[in-house]
Amino acid sequence: MYSMKSNQNEAAPPKWMDRVLECFCAPHLLEEVKGDLHERFHLRAKRIGASKARKYYLREVFSFARPYIMRRNVSNNTLKIAMFKNYFKIAYRNLINKKVYSGINIVGLSIGITCCMLIFQYVAFEKSFDSFHEHETDIYRVLPGFGRGDEKVEFKGAYTPQSMAPAFKEAVPEILHITRVHTDNVIVSDAAHPDKVFEEDEVLYADPDFLKMFTFPLKSGNIRQALLPGTALLSEAAALKYFGEDNPVGKTMAVTGQVQQDYRVVGVFSGVPDNSHLQFEILLSMDNLLKGQGYANEPEGGWSWNNFGTYIQLHPDANRELTEQKLTKVLLEHRGEALQHQGYRSGIKVQPLKDIHLNAEITGALNEAMGSSRTVYFFTIIGLVTFLIALINYINLSTARALNRAREVGVRKVIGAQKTQLVVQFLCDAALTNFIALVLALAATAWLIPYVNNIADTHLSTALWLHPDFWLVFLVTLLVSTLLSGLYPAFILSSFKPVTVLKGRLSSFSSQQWLRKGLVVLQFAASIVLITGTVIIYNQLDYMRGRDLGLDIEKVLTIEGPRNLQEGIDRANATASFLNELRKIPGIEQAASSHSLPGQRFNWNGASIRKATDDPANALRGVATYVDTSFAKLYGLELLAGKGFEDITISTAEDAPWPVIINENLVKSLDFEGPSTAINEMLDIGGYEAQVIGVYKDFNWTSAHQEQQNVVLGPSSTGRHLSLKVSTSDLPATVDKIESLYNQFFPANVFNYGFVDQIFDRQYRNDIRFAKLFGLFAGLAIFIACLGLFGLASFTSQQRKKEIGVRKVLGASVGSVVKLLNIDFIKLVIIGFVVAVPVAWYIMDQWLADFAYRIEIGTGVFLLAGLAALFIAILTVSGLSIKAAISNPVDSLREE
Amino acid sequence: MKRTDLGEFEEVVLLTVAALTPQAYSVAIAEDLENHSSRTVTTGAVHAALQRLENKGYVKSHMGEPTSERGGRRKRIFTVTIAGSRMLQDVREVRESLWDRILPQSLPQTNYV
Incomplete structure (x- = not known):
């Protein structure tokens, strides 16, 4: 490209070298230095020609590469401090003047940061497991x-x-x-x-x-x-x-x-x-x-x-x-x-x-305190999403309000403010808001920790705050959130041309509309994903806890049999006579003993099972527990074929095969044609010879995470878990009676009782905790998104006041004006919904993959979440729209 | 801490400032020096020397008027201060007293025009 520059000598120093100079030369020296260089260049060019002068020019430029040239003006420091004071003063005044916007920003950010902090602490705790051991890295x-x-x-x-x-x-x-x-x-x-x-x-x-x-x-x-x-x-x-x-x-x-x-x-x-x-x-x-x-x-x-x-x-x-x-x-x-x-x-x-x-x-093999990397991962994501939604609020509201501050920017620029100074000023705005939000978030976190621990059964504490790392994270958070929230608005605001803004109308403003809309779409997409997630998680919980187990565990009270037995007393006899006495207590319908209970582990995990005639290499894995003759009836196990333990006499002969009852699943796994063909068949269970005497319909002994196993029940009358089917309105009295009978039978033991359905439900405590925390954070995230939407809507209705006035004067009805104002936001929510559906489906399908018994994700859930989001959005926006629509056009039009 | 010594290049620059006053500024000085010696004198070197001289208090400066050959930029014009003048006198006296002590036959003959 070439162009005619009539007002300049044809010989000009290379531009890029000037740029190099601009990089290292302190601004206050630039005028003088550049002037020197250019003058010298022209002198040389006249003397020895432009091309040679250019060669000299590079040497000249680098002759200025000296520390005193690069050093920035230090004598300006006090001025800079004064400017910073002024920036914060302006930021503070803006904060006070625009209470609604500041409030929305601060509340939104502090809720977002609070979520992040709670999640950060949860994650830090989960990640800190076993790190206190000196030889941590060498132990396996x-x-x-x-x-x-x-x-x-x-x-x-x-x-x-x-x-x-x-x-x-x-x-x-x-x-x-x-x-x-x-x-x-x-x-x-x-x-x-x-x-x-x-x-x-x-x-x-x-x-x-x-x-x-x-x-x-x-x-x-x-x-x-x-x-x-x-x-x-x-x-x-x-x-x-x-x-x-x-x-x-x-x-x-x-x-x-x-x-x-x-x-x-x-x-x-x-x-x-x-x-x-x-x-x-x-x-x-x-x-x-x-x-x-x-x-x-x-x-x-x-x-x-x-x-x-x-x-x-x-x-x-x-x-x-x-x-x-x-x-x-x-x-x-x-x-x-x-x-x-x-x-x-x-x-x-x-x-x-x-x-x-x-x-x-x-x-x-122990009762380890187990966590879940999946849960940690999910919560990290939720924390970041919540934070993001809060940051988007700030960005949206700041850019939307840009018009209000455009005049200020114009005046500052005319007086001589440079772009970088304005950027710094708007970053100061963001820093002040973020700092206040962060301090509030700290207070909120400290206040919320006991509640969160309570509802979610976590071990969060503020003890972590004494650690210097925590404050490092605090400062980094302040910096990052200030930059993320402030940088974009700062550049938008500082790039206004003074002539345009001071003349009056600022039309270039609409160019950021698409971004703002995009961000709102993103916020609502995230909210809809969270709503969908909450609904699906609770549906799955309900499904798991309410599913038909094939075991009747309602109203079953369980007590632990004795540990200490006096010398010479046979456990089987003592247990049997104790159970007999219990059956006499009114309100106790049935009593049984077993070696494990539904919701607990089986006694034999990983037993190798095969038909006695099969190749050992084809053995299956199964589980086993041992029950007495009353167990099946008490828990309502359905016999499909053969007999129960109550129907046979168990041989005490040394070489008699072990009588077992198996479940339907094992019948299928062993390739028997049907339950009845399995009866009397001989099995090899972990090296023991066993004979199938009956087949029970499949029942669910453990949580829905576990798929149906190959179950073997063996006979035993020495089980230490006693189950009592109770039907009484006066439970405490019944328990008292049981306790006194227990103490009479088994002195020097501790009486303990519980309910089998509660024991069973305890398997889901991690899932319940997950659901509660997920719901909590989802709710907060949606709340923040609504705050932002409210701010944006109130801004828009203010912006369009004159338009509404004109429309009303020309005969528009209140309804049509409300519709006009709402439709923009509704469109955004709908786009958000479209974005959210596949994301939510994918994420929740991953979550559900963890369960052997799971619900399918139906369209209803998405519809529900979408409608909920739409409803919330309309609710948030409509108040403002109606207010704008019913205002008297005279008020908005008489000025000007 | 202010240094009070005077380097050789600084001395030459200081003398040139005195010689060019009232139009002594870096480019003019550099050009002048280049004309009076056979080597290239960069503006940066002169600028740095002027900066040192100003720090030592031998010259003072003010911004002049913008000129078109500088692309409308102003230049910094230097003048010798009283301290600078005194320093130049001292140096000169030292030199002259030394010259006075040199016997004509002590220096080998040089043939230059």
Whole structure:
């Protein structure tokens, strides 16, 4: 491109070099320096020609690359401070003058930030699990994996047998420490006061390495004796409970759990932090559990009962993959043959300690405090979306109000303000609003934490605020939200041309309309996604909790059978006569005993089941529990074929096959033609010979997350879970009667009761928490979006006051004016709806994929959410539209 | 801290300012120096020397009128201060007293025009 520049010499210095100069030269020196350079250039050009002069020019420019040229004018500092003061003063005045807009911005932003802070704390807590251990990065949990036939070996559980740890420790030098853990719930008493008994649910048996690996510092006592045979350690709370103010160290306590044993207390540890996946009040020596009845007689050399968790601490330099290979080798040496016989291929992986909590799909042998990475991920997204909606409000309202401030911008520019100064000024506006919002949000968070903890069963606390990182995040949030909310409006406002704005009408203003509309669409799309999500989550919850289980768990009261039985008393007989006595109490219709309850885990998970005649490689995986003869009737199990346990006499002969009742699902899995063909068939269940005596219709023992399993019921009359079907209007009296009977039958035990439907429902507490938090945040997000819409609508109706006046003078009705004003917003909501539907469908389908029993997403949900959003939008806007429509046109038209 | 010494280049620039007053400014000085020596003198070097001299208090400056060859930009015009004048006198005296002490036969003959 070339152009004729008549007023300039043809020889001109290269523009790009001038630009280089502009980059480094301080503004206050630029005029002088550039002048010098240009004058010198022209002198040279006259003397030696333009092209040579240009070559010199570069050298000339760089001859100015000196520190004093680059240094910005420092003497202006006081002036700058004064300007900043002025910016904030103006910002403050704007805040005070436009109370509605400022209010909407501040309230919106502070709610958004509050949501973010609550979610941030929740996420920080979930991510902090097990990070307090000194050797955190070297500790792993052992995951044995199984696969059958050609299937991939899957690592889905952390259940290991007792003999695994010693074998590993002996053969793999990379292992510094190794410990097995096993949970129990026990009855405890001070050996000096055996009459005072306590129940303790959180008991952990562990090997002596346990305290070397994990960081649970002792408050008192001797760590060298910790977890040696016959020793116990207590948490501070437990020590206070059992021994009062006395020093517990050296005292003896009697514990009845899986084994009955006296332990000497050798230490007290401060309580286990909330963010530990291992939760326990008492630590007992693993040795005592293994030597007690049960595990001491475990078949197959202690390799068959997978009831233990195994944790290892590797040498810091150890290679994880290599160690896993070595561990697999050790496992196969010991178990290869036996597993092959059962049709399994097997392997070992180790799971880093920090990955345990958020990987709930890998279940453990303990009552771990499990989280969900999916939940954390969902909430992070919701937090950001809420924040985004609040930021959009600010951007929309600021750009919409630009017209009001255009004159101010014009005057400032005429006086000599530069664009950067105006940008800084508008960023100051944003900073002030954001700062106020942030402070309010802090207060709101502190105030809300107890409520959120209460409704959502979380462990949030303001203790985190003492951490310097928190304040760093605070400052970063202030900076980021100021820039995000302020930058765009600042550039829009500062780019107005003074001549245009001061002349009067500013028409270029409409060019940002599309952006503002786009942002409103985005806000409403996000809101509709959240509404849809809430509805679907609650629908799924209702569906899960209300679905037909095939088990009648209503009005079933459950009590725990005795742990402590006096010497010489047979458990089966004692339980039977106790149940008989209970049946005599009016209001108790039926009574039964079992080894587990609906909503709890089965007793035997991962049993390998096949027809006795089948190849072991084709065995299926199933679960089993043991029930008495009254159980099926009490829970309303429907017999499809064969007999129930109540209809047969169970042979006590050594070689008699084990009579079992299986569910319909197992009948199908085993390829029987129908329930009746399965009767009397022989099965091999985990090496035991079993005979099918009956088939029950499928029932749901566990939550809707779990698909139908292959269930085996075995007969037993020693179950410790007693179920009582009650039909009484006076429950407390009945419970009192049960309690006194219990104490009479089983002294030195603790009476506990519950309801099976509640126990069952407890499986959904994570889902319920998720639903509540989701609903809460969705509601807040929608509220913020409405605030923004309200602000925008009030602005628009003000903007169009004259137009409305003219329309009314020309005969427009109130209704038509309201319609005119509303239609713009309704269009945006509808576009938002179109955007939201596929997004919501995709996200919620992902969420539902987690459930084996799930609802399908119907169109009704979307319609509902869309109509709700539309309704909310119309409600928000209409008040203002009506107000604008019924105003007297004289008021709006008489000026000017 | 103000430095009071005077470098060789600074001295030359200071003398040129005195010589060109009242129209002493960086471009003029640089051109002048370039004319009186065989090497290129960049404006930046002169500007920097003037800046140092001003910091030391030997020159003072004010902004002049804009001119068209500068693209309508103003120039900074320098004049020698009393301190600068005194400094130049001192330097001259030192030099002259030294010259006075040189015997004619002490310097080898040079042949220049």
